[in-house]
């Protein structure tokens with residue numbers, strides 16, 4: 001059956017607050033990074049698009065700290081009108097099982113989060129990522145915590 005859906009139109013409407021742009025960029029900037037090795041994943045609440053993240057299969061090639069066989073979690077955002085309602089935490093609490101299902105040959109996932117981004121840091125650390133206590137200094141908006149989650153525990 002052929003079905004038409006405005007899903008991508010809704011994805012294009014996702015946005016974050018002006019002061020959050022240094023952490024993730026605009027949705028156009030997120031989508032331009034998607035390709036065959038950097039996969040966009042959409043967050044739906046019921047039928048509504050409320051967020052997006054990228055899974056980077058070549059993360060260890062871009063970041064020296066990442067072990068080979070690991071994934072990268074990038075560009076996570078919940079639309080600004082939906083933030084602070086627990087959706088980010090719910091996404092993160094499902095992430096390990098979701099990745100094991102979709103990327104079974106990868107053993108772990110890394111992310112970096114700006115040291116000033118307390119909301120995102122809390123969202124990650126409360127839901128399975130641990131702080132490696134190392135910092136990544138190559139980000140455009142200042143130092144970032146390097147965080148890691150093992151997928152097969």
Ligand SMILES: CC(C)(COP(=O)(O)OP(=O)(O)OC[C@H]1O[C@@H](n2cnc3c(N)ncnc32)[C@H](O)[C@@H]1OP(=O)(O)O)[C@@H](O)C(=O)NCCC(=O)NCCS
Nearest residue numbers: 020023077078083084085086087088089118119120122123
């Ligand atoms: C980071 C983000 C994805 C979190 O999504 P969210 O739906 O707003 O998060 P939640 O409502 O699930 O809150 C997650 C945790 O953040 C913490 N938190 C919320 N607001 C906070 C604040 N102002 N300061 C510190 N911690 C805060 C809470 O501890 C909460 O955990 P709890 O539910 O156990 O109380 C979202 O805020 C976002 O899109 N931000 C802009 C883009 C961004 O910064 N992305 C991360 C790039 S690394």
